[in-house]
Amino acid sequence: MIISRFAPSPTGFLHLGHAYSALLAFQLAKTSNGLFKLRIEDIDLIRCKKIFHNKIYYDLNWLGVKWEKDVFVQSDRIYIYKNYINFLNDRGLVYGCECSRSDINNALLALDKPFKYPNTVTYPGTCRKKKLDIWSNNIRINVDKINHHLGSPTLSFNEKGLGPNGEKGIQQFDLQWFKQTLGDIVIARRDIRTSYHLASTIDDFHQNVSLVTRGNDLFYDTPIHVLLQKLFNFKIPNFYHHKLINDQNGKKLSKSKNSESLNQLREKGMSLDEIKSLIEQ
Numbered sequence: 001m002i003i004s005r006f007a008p009s010p011t012g013f014l015h016l017g018h019a020y021s022a023l024l025a026f027q028l029a030k031t032s033n034g035l036f037k038l039r040i041e042d043i044d045l046i047r048c049k050k051i052f053h054n055k056i057y058y059d060l061n062w063l064g065v066k067w068e069k070d071v072f073v074q075s076d077r078i079y080i081y082k083n084y085i086n087f088l089n090d091r092g093l094v095y096g097c098e099c100s101r102s103d104i105n106n107a108l109l110a111l112d113k114p115f116k117y118p119n120t121v122t123y124p125g126t127c128r129k130k131k132l133d134i135w136s137n138n139i140r141i142n143v144d145k146i147n148h149h150l151g152s153p154t155l156s157f158n159e160k161g162l163g164p165n166g167e168k169g170i171q172q173f174d175l176q177w178f179k180q181t182l183g184d185i186v187i188a189r190r191d192i193r194t195s196y197h198l199a200s201t202i203d204d205f206h207q208n209v210s211l212v213t214r215g216n217d218l219f220y221d222t223p224i225h226v227l228l229q230k231l232f233n234f235k236i237p238n239f240y241h242h243k244l245i246n247d248q249n250g251k252k253l254s255k256s257k258n259s260e261s262l263n264q265l266r267e268k269g270m271s272l273d274e275i276k277s278l279i280e281q
């Protein structure tokens with residue numbers, strides 16, 4: 001039985017890409033007599049708006065997906081994420097980082113070859129030994145210490161969908177690789193006391209999600225989530241990364257570029273079947 005989920009951020013109205021993601025996750029759960037869960041990822045209180053949050057339920061109803069009653073709203077759960085950060089801090093596996101973005105860029109420019117990994121800039125480790133207070137700074141994991149703590153493990157996850165470069169099946173990595181590519185990533189931003197990585201990993205576990213479905217732009221972040229799952233002794237779910245839906249110009253749909261929302265398409269008179277055929281192309 002598959003427990004899947006849809007976890008939108010209410011920073012805009014849902015668009016075709018969201019519709020595809022929600023319908024796919026719902027379908028995968030339904031065909032296994034499983035459960036489909038909903039989570040509102042609103043940790044960024046500046047960008048998230050109640051009007052967008054409320055409309056999500058309306059849009060999903062219109063799409064015909066049915067979700068379980070245990071809807072998680074992340075802004076209600078900050079204290080839970082904090083407990084997990086304390087768990088890591090008690091074991092000396094995180095540290096405070098006071099670097100600004102330009103501090104990090106300048107430090108990287110001073111290095112010969114800053115390694116570029118998708119979605120990330122590998123942190124040069126400037127604050128690793130400063131012993132800064134964690135709660136008044138950004139909080140980073142210490143990958144070296146974690147590697148030692150876990151006994152130099154090889155970690156893996158099972159890709160049930162497809163990564164951006166055709167990745168499929170068991171994906172393995174170790175923490176030497178992690179350190180050189182992803183590095184000591186931020187797990188809690190100073191302003192919001194958590195991060196996408198931390199909050200979504202903890203919530204997938206608390207919602208018993210067995211299949212994480214999401215766009216393949218997040219495929220290369222998956223080792224971060226698997227590492228956190230290992231640290232917290234969570235069962236590692238399967239992952240299903242799916243294609244991204246493009247607009248008519250072949251550009252990725254995103255709320256910031258004024259993509260047409262489901263709301264607008266509906267107001268133009270587009271039916272649910274027409275929407276479905278648009279995203280299945």
Ligand SMILES: [Zn+2]
Nearest residue numbers: 097098099127
């Ligand atoms: Zn720093």
